[in-house]
Amino acid sequence: MAEKSGMHMEYDINKEDFNSAGEASSKVKKTLNMLGVDNKVIKRVAIAMYEAEINAFIHGGGGMAVADIYTDKIVIEISDHGKGIENLELAMQEGYSTASEEIRMMGFGAGMGLPNIKKNVDELDIRTGPGEGTDLKMTFKLN
């Protein structure tokens, strides 16, 4: 049986509105601040969630961000309806990117997204495949 979530938040990631990229992460960060979560944990959540959110914009064609805050952990799930990651092993390597030139010109697509996420989470579960979209579940332990 699933543990009871103290707080549950859901946000749409609308691919048409790239200017709003990062808003879900920003809202979750503000909530964690209000709840008095350790600053170091907040920073890790903010970095990992932002990277995943941006990926959902750039590669995933939009999707959804869900955050659940429990007493002992924070679970963030970012899912998109994109074409999925063809080669996950390559995507996990720093510097590898399939982002377009236009996206790179904006300072994204440095090939650091997934490596940055991995560095900042306690547990990472990725479900993806060609044509299947991508679903990232990130867990951060508290205490």
Place this chain on the structure above:
Amino acid sequence: MKLSELVKEMDLNVVTGEIARDCDISGVYMCDLLSRVMSRASEDGIWITVMAHVNIVAVAELVNLACIMVPEGIAVQQETIEKAKEENITIVSTGLTGYEAACRLHDLLD
């Protein structure tokens, strides 16, 4: 050094109108790759970037930066300014290049 003192010393243009959070400056990070800034810039630091599009505001907000500094007199998009005001982020601009600004910051903050 406080951000307000730095603005005076370097004669910076506060693009967002006023200083949103007048904190002690913790350091400086100069980079245009947003992922690097997310992981390397420090809280209450200054971020020097030529990027002036609206997405820089989310990065600054998530890292709790003191301000974004745009060098070379690059024009900041109105949309970016509005978003920064909304998120309580200060954006300053200078006619100096990023390197010149960093050198000046090094002298002032040491």
